[in-house]
Amino acid sequence: MQLVVARIGRAHGIKGEVTVEVRTDEPELRLGPGAVLGTEPASAGPLTIATGRVHSGRLLLRFEGVHDRGGAEALRNILLIAEVDPEELPEDPDEFYDHQLMDLDVVLADGTEIGRITEITHLPSQDLFIVERPDGSEVMIPFVEEIVTEIDLEEQRAVIDPPPGLIDELIDELEETDLPEASDPSGKGER
Template sequence: MQLVVARIGRAHGIKGEVTVEVRTDEPELRLGPGAVLATDPASAGPLTIETGRVHSGRLLLRFAGVHDRTGAEALRNTLLIADVDPDERPEDEDEYYDHQLIDLDVVTVDGTEVGRITEISHLPTQDLFVVERPDGSEVYVPFVAEIVTDIDLDEQRAVIDPPPGLIDDRAEIASAREDADGPGDDA
């Protein structure tokens, strides 16, 4: 299985280094010296990482055969793609790779179908599941233990216990409020 692990940004300096937008949870594993990565567009690669370092909070890479700014600039916006064993799991049993979660069915603890995970959004405070509902709309589910109670890769599903309002339709919420207030009690 091939996964996009980074996107090459601007050239840095004059010796062929580039900034990299990391798109993997394990950059030390996927983007370390010696790693050979396919590219999109394919004409740019494959690329072998020669060196890597962090500078001002950004990852800088230099590739074998790219030793000047001109060569580095030619790689800008190229996607770096790693071959990943689909059965590979992170070391921590409570962690998952994005590709393991994409396309999981999402159901509530009582078995109600919510939808299918189409994307994982990595935000500074937490990760979110982007869940496509059967009607085509999307709902965002925080990937936290209080809400996502179980990930079952064998059954290809994620079980959630959402707080009120997280996945409820606005019409359902309005109807529930109306029922709680009673008919015609707009006093």
């Protein structure tokens, strides 16, 4: 299985280094010297990492065969792709790869169905699940321990405990659609 692990940014200096936007929780594993990565577009690669270092909190990489600023600048915005065994799990049992979370059912602790994870957005402060609701609309759920209380890969579900206001409208809508039709208390019905 192929996973995007980084996006190449601008050139840094004159010796072929580039900044990278890391898109993996395991950069030391995926972006170390000697790693051979596929690219998107495919015509730009594969690229082999020659060196890597952190400078001012940003990862800098240099690739084999790229020795100057012009060569580095030509790589800008290319996605770096690692080949990963789909059965491989992160070392930390509380971490997950995106492909493991895609298509999980999202439910409340009482089993109320909220929807299905269709996308995961990685933001600087946290990750977000984009959840497609049964009516086709979407809701964003922050992937934080306080809200996503359980990930059960065997049952293919994510259990959430949302704070008030996050999905209250959605829950109200679900309850309204599950209610039986109101009966006429007089028993006379319409004529």
